[in-house]
Amino acid sequence: xxxxxxxxxxxxxxxxxxxxxxxxxxxxxxxxxxxxxxxxxxxxxxxxxxxxxxxxxxxxxxxxxxxxxxxxxxxxxxxxxxxxxxxxxxxxxxxxxxxxxxxxxxxxxxxxxxxxxxxxxxxxxxxxxxxxxxxxxxxxxxxxxxxxxxxxxxxxxxxxxxxxxxxxxxxxxxxxxxxxxxxxxxxxxxxxxxxxxxxxxxxxxxxxxxx
Amino acid sequence: xxxxxxxxxxxxxxxxxxxxxxxxxxxxxxxxxxxxxxxxxxxxxxxxxxxxxxxxxxxxxxxxxxxxxxxxxxxxxxxxxxxxxxxxxxxxxxxxxxxxxxxxxxxxxxxxxxxxxxxxxxxxxxxxxxxxxxxxxxxxxxxxxxxxxxxxxxxxxxxxxxxxxxxxxxxxxxxxxxxxxxxxxxxxxxxxxxxxxxxxxxxxxxxxxxx
Amino acid sequence: xxxxxxxxxxxxxxxxxxxxxxxxxxxxxxxxxxxxxxxxxxxxxxxxxxxxxxxxxxxxxxxxxxxxxxxxxxxxxxxxxxxxxxxxxxxxxxxxxxxxxxxxxxxxxxxxxxxxxxxxxxxxxxxxxxxxxxxxxxxxxxxxxxxxxxxxxxxxxxxxxxxxxxxxxxxxxxxxxxxxxxxxxxxxxxxxxxxxxxxxxxxxxxxxxxx
Numbered sequence: 001x002x003x004x005x006x007x008x009x010x011x012x013x014x015x016x017x018x019x020x021x022x023x024x025x026x027x028x029x030x031x032x033x034x035x036x037x038x039x040x041x042x043x044x045x046x047x048x049x050x051x052x053x054x055x056x057x058x059x060x061x062x063x064x065x066x067x068x069x070x071x072x073x074x075x076x077x078x079x080x081x082x083x084x085x086x087x088x089x090x091x092x093x094x095x096x097x098x099x100x101x102x103x104x105x106x107x108x109x110x111x112x113x114x115x116x117x118x119x120x121x122x123x124x125x126x127x128x129x130x131x132x133x134x135x136x137x138x139x140x141x142x143x144x145x146x147x148x149x150x151x152x153x154x155x156x157x158x159x160x161x162x163x164x165x166x167x168x169x170x171x172x173x174x175x176x177x178x179x180x181x182x183x184x185x186x187x188x189x190x191x192x193x194x195x196x197x198x199x200x201x202x203x204x205x206x207x208x209x210x211x
Numbered sequence: 212x213x214x215x216x217x218x219x220x221x222x223x224x225x226x227x228x229x230x231x232x233x234x235x236x237x238x239x240x241x242x243x244x245x246x247x248x249x250x251x252x253x254x255x256x257x258x259x260x261x262x263x264x265x266x267x268x269x270x271x272x273x274x275x276x277x278x279x280x281x282x283x284x285x286x287x288x289x290x291x292x293x294x295x296x297x298x299x300x301x302x303x304x305x306x307x308x309x310x311x312x313x314x315x316x317x318x319x320x321x322x323x324x325x326x327x328x329x330x331x332x333x334x335x336x337x338x339x340x341x342x343x344x345x346x347x348x349x350x351x352x353x354x355x356x357x358x359x360x361x362x363x364x365x366x367x368x369x370x371x372x373x374x375x376x377x378x379x380x381x382x383x384x385x386x387x388x389x390x391x392x393x394x395x396x397x398x399x400x401x402x403x404x405x406x407x408x409x410x411x412x413x414x415x416x417x418x419x420x421x422x
Numbered sequence: 423x424x425x426x427x428x429x430x431x432x433x434x435x436x437x438x439x440x441x442x443x444x445x446x447x448x449x450x451x452x453x454x455x456x457x458x459x460x461x462x463x464x465x466x467x468x469x470x471x472x473x474x475x476x477x478x479x480x481x482x483x484x485x486x487x488x489x490x491x492x493x494x495x496x497x498x499x500x501x502x503x504x505x506x507x508x509x510x511x512x513x514x515x516x517x518x519x520x521x522x523x524x525x526x527x528x529x530x531x532x533x534x535x536x537x538x539x540x541x542x543x544x545x546x547x548x549x550x551x552x553x554x555x556x557x558x559x560x561x562x563x564x565x566x567x568x569x570x571x572x573x574x575x576x577x578x579x580x581x582x583x584x585x586x587x588x589x590x591x592x593x594x595x596x597x598x599x600x601x602x603x604x605x606x607x608x609x610x611x612x613x614x615x616x617x618x619x620x621x622x623x624x625x626x627x628x629x630x631x632x633x
Contacts, residue, residue, distance in 0.1 A: 028625065032622060033622055039575060060478075063539075066540075066541035116275070117275065119277035123277075123280060139560070141565070143352070153250060154246045157246065198246060265476055265482075266485055268481055268485075327486070328488050330492070331488045334491060354563070355561065411454060412449065412450045412502060
């Protein structure tokens with residue numbers, strides 16, 4: 001189990017760093033200063049996991065272990081220093097897909113370990129892997145993944161659901177995690193390469209809502 | 212008390228469903244895909260109660276009982292399938308008014324039962340019944356009820372205040388709840404039918420703020 | 423210690439009132455009604471401290487002591503009644519700087535007293551003093567301080583860092599607090615008077631992000 005715990009922990013930091021870098025990228029796009037870089041990197045890096053921990057009643061993971069914040073700040077500084085070329089963006093898209101896949105599983109697993117029912121645990125996995133980016137987009141006043149009809153939330157959902165299904169079928173944590181993460185990543189990869197998207201609402205759309 | 216508890220529970224699910232449907236509606240307006248429908252329905256349906264539970268230190272109500280999420284997803288699917296005609300929107304406006312009235316009381320009651328002082332309990336009632344819609348509007352990039360000068364937050368405020376006042380005057384829970392909810396609903400109904408609105412700030416308005 | 427506690431408590435209420443007034447100002451700018459005034463004042467006044475308390479696992483400070491909410495509502499009513507002249511805005515800019523400086527220290531101190539590690543405690547101080555304003559701007563659909571490249575978050579950061587540094591160097595709470603708050607205030611004052619700003623990201627900025 002120690003090797004697994006170590007692997008999970010490494011994945012965890014890697015995902016925080018990657019998400020942090022996407023936050024710094026949002027800041028770079030608008031030519032923000034280094035403090036805003038740090039703020040966006042931190043919010044994006046730890047935002048999803050923070051919401052998950054608040055919802056399941058766990059101590060918020062980064063408060064007692066500030067290394068997580070340090071990692072997001074390092075990501076912000078790296079983006080600041082190395083700038084942002086076209087190829088770096090392609091790399092980040094793929095790292096982000098990896099981070100999303102890892103987080104969908106890590107988030108679901110943590111929720112299950114806190115006694116959260118399977119269905120809610122899937123939601124926690126999806127939130128962990130997507131909410132940081134959603135807060136980033138709201139703060140940066142950019143259209144969020146929610147509004148883009150891209151396969152992103154769906155990929156996290158597919159991976160977390162598969163993971164929970166395999167766990168309910170009594171598969172061990174390690175293979176179930178790998179299968180779930182692989183499925184999430186493959187779904188996202190297909191969306192990136194083949195520009196998959198889900199069909200939009202086919203019905204008549206009203207212009208004014210109920211309130 | 213069991214009949215009351217059952218009635219409250221039924222109201223609770225009904226309100227979650229209605230709010231979920233208004234979330235799906237926001238997604239429909241922009242032709243989003245089914246996953247975003249579900250996301251918006253869930254956030255709108257349980258968002259207000261989630262904030263309330265975090266603030267009063269209660270376990271978040273839907274995490275341990277995922278039926279609530281299932282109800283919001285059912286609402287999302289219903290909106291997707293049955294589409295959105297003009298008359299359905301009218302129905303939803305009224306259901307939303309009912310949901311708001313119910314939630315203002317349910318939220319206040321829960322806060323009181325957690326030992327929250329009356330004034331804060333009123334705020335919890337207002338948050339429970341309005342915050343889901345506010346998050347929905349921020350995420351959907353639509354002007355929120357806050358920015359529309361409609362009588363909505365005010366109706367929840369009036370109902371929750373009346374409920375707390377009646378409880379402080381030692382009225383039993385059931386009649387106090389009914390009176391509070393009726394007042395909230397009547398206020399909202401008046402706003403819908405007669406287009407009531409509060410007067411806006413009459414003073415000179417600055418263009419630039421302090422920071 | 424009682425004098426210190428009293429002074430801190432007075433500062434606390436003063437900061438909540440000032441932040442509340444900036445929230446009401448945001449409502450005034452758009453000619454909102456009195457209920458929205460109150461909502462914005464409350465969210466801005468207690469928002470930062472609320473997030474801090476949720477993150478460090480403390481009971482949310484205003485829920486059990488509703489005087490805080492009453493203070494924000496009083497601020498909202500004051501802005502409504504006295505309107506908003508040019509000179510009042512100047513006063514508020516400076517009061518806001520004082521509030522920010524006070525809150526950066528109060529937030530850090532509270533986090534430290536809950537056993538939060540120094541680095542995270544600094545982040546809590548920064549969040550306490552800036553997040554209320556950020557939520558206000560998101561809800562009011564105005565560009566937040568985050569997006570303005572003004573020295574604001576940075577001033578809180580400088581003050582909180584100095585405070586933690588002095589505490590780690592075993593300085594007593596009172597002088598460390600005063601020094602930290604003075605530094606935060608001086609930094610912000612310089613930014614207001616001399617229009618200091620941090621340099622923006624110098625690199626090439628991409629137009630499209632990774633997701």
